[in-house]
Amino acid sequence: MTHARPLRSTTTGAIRGSIRVPGDKSISHRSLMLGAVAVGETVIHGLLEGEDVLHTAAAMRLLGAEAEREDNAQGDGVWRVRGVGLGALQEPAQVLDMGNSGTAARLLMGLVAGHPITCVFTGDASLNKRPMARVTKPLEEMGARFVGRSGGRLPLTVVGSGELVPITYRLPVASAQVKSAILLAGLNTAGATTVIEAEPTRDHTELMLRHFGATVTTERLEDGALAVTVIGQPELTGRTIHVPADPSSAAFPAVAALLRPGSELLLNDVGMNPRRTGLYDTLVEMGADIAFENRRDQAGEPVADLRVKHSALKGVVVPADRAPSMIDEYPVLAAAAACAEGTTVMLGLKELRVKESDRLAMVAEGLTRCGVSVEVGADDSLTVHGTGGTGKGPKGGATVATAMDHRIAMSFLVLGMASEEPISVDDGAFIDTSFPDFVGLMNRLGAKIGEA
Ligand SMILES: O=C(O)C1=C[C@@H](OP(=O)(O)O)[C@@H](O)[C@H](O)C1
Ligand SMILES: C=C(OP(=O)(O)O)C(=O)O
Known part of the structure; x- marks a missing residue:
């Protein structure tokens, strides 16, 4: 670029x-991330091979998972991800460069926050201008730490923990990325992590978490908002995904x-x-x-x-x-x-x-x-x-x-x-x-x- x-x-x-x-970008990011923390192999048909998603694939490899494209008999791209299991992401030896992608940066910060590893995140000139406090604030409440420039922008270092505490968090802004970051942090957190959204945002994370074997429940609250809860430390098993x-x-x-x-x-x-x-x-x-x-x-x-x-x-x-x-x-x-x-x-x-x-x-x-x-x-x-x-x-x-x-x-x-x-x-x-x-x-x- x-x-x-x-x-x-x-x-x-x-x-x-x-x-x-091409394949859905939101679903493609999530399939690589969840495949990387599941046990066994995830096979993804129709993955978007756009730069944003390729940055996520590279990051998952740096975190210890295998994520490779293979050509099947029809010549279609099929991706195979061999996961490391929940809680077992490795500390990356390099900076995680998320390119132009807000989704990749924010969701992955949530996922690694629940692991006892330290990761440095950066992006391109566009991504490094975008607000990250919307995810670092709830993740800090759960016990992760962030070190970086003032103003809550990338580059940021995430100091994760295998012992986060579950929270109930009402989204101050309608954002599926913030919701997803918290749910992904809740994945390796003992207990129930809940995100409350006043306006319905895309629910691909919830749907895919269930597909991989996690328990995710939703409850309509009296004020009409939706409470989404993930029960921590599930058995996630590799799946087949059609994007x-x-x-x-x-x-x-x-x-x-x-x-x-x-x-x-x-x-x-x-x-x-x-x-x-x-x-x-x-x-x-x-x-x-x-x-x-x-x-x-x-x-x-x-x-x-x-x-x-x-x-x-x-x-x-x-x-x-x-x-x-x-x-x-x-x-x-x-x-x-x-x-x-x-x-x-x-x-x-x-x-x-x-x-x-x-x-x-x-x-x-x-x-x-x-x-x-x-x-x-x-x-x-x-x-x-x-x-x-x-x-x-x-x-x-x-x-x-x-x-x-x-x-x-x-x-x-x-x-x-x-x-x-x-x-x-x-x-x-x-x-x-x-x-x-x-x-x-x-x-x-x-x-x-x-x-x-
Ligand atoms: O969760 C996702 O995959 C996305 C959520 C939206 O962002 P926000 O959560 O910032 O609204 C959207 O604009 C973005 O392209 C993809
Ligand atoms: C906003 C977008 O993506 P992201 O936030 O992942 O950079 C988009 O694709 O329009």
Whole structure:
């Protein structure tokens, strides 16, 4: 990731085809981490081989597990993880570099906090700016120690313990990463560790912990919040995992197909966990023609095939309580909103400010450059005034800054497919963190994305 890779996207015709986007990033991270602390072998089909997940695989190896890709007879990548058993992660001889990935850093800090080892965590320039106190605070309450710069940013040294105390912790911010870090620390902690969440965030950790043999219970509290409890020191046994296609990655070709006249696209095997599908609910409200076909269950996670056809979209108000279920999809929703008829208002976007970039600022700045009228509210809302709704997109003709953020890059390349003049992004290299071969796949469907 040393060289910037500027990319340009030019107005395209119909988007047509049948594809499977790469595996779910959240589930991929978790399958490597849990496989590493289980006894025996975990076999992972469809692991995302994006940079973020490869950083997790490398970290698990440094912590003593085996995690390798093998080519099966069909030529598909299958990963085998040989776990060390819970409590037996080894002290790594090197710094754990989590690259661009908040999920990898925060979840793994939780997992190692419950081990009697010391680990140094770092990341790239984007990750090292992101807030970590949200995980270090509850983990300190459990008995782990953290040493690092002031301000609670990486690089940080985690001094873990095999004798953490269980806590009950109410999340101050809706975050599956914080919830997961605490549950993973609770895994090697005697007793019951409970996380209370007022707003439902993605539950892949809970589902996968159960899949590996842990006891995880949920209880609805009087105030409507959900208490999630893990019982510590379970027997975790290696499992087979089938990773669904990532709904957050499918969002980009889906929006491209909605925007381009004549499009019909089939997206296979897309994860449909209800805590992830806020974007699709919103697009349907905007008038999107999306059929959810062949709904089924795949190793504990719901999946479906999505048939997406070009649609005239209308602006809507997206309520704040939908944010956790579509948190990574606001940039591409903003691209869709820019092409819709009327105004779209997205409420409650404060958390977008602490992602790989300040996504609220980067989206607003990029759209403005492309000739779209937007307002950012003092309440962290984003208002986008659409340019049409019948295939007519914004003016474009600009280069957009991406600030090391894959989703900003992909969102503006999708917008360039529908704008009057091409849209360039200053750096598409970070797309490899979550969606390897994004450009090749989009171009096979009909996009015109190339080097700028
Ligand atoms: O748990 C996860 O896998 C993730 C949780 C979300 O982050 P937060 O927990 O910070 O909201 C999301 O933005 C991220 O891409 C993946
Ligand atoms: C926010 C994201 O990931 P992470 O927090 O893992 O860096 C993302 O993929 O959009």
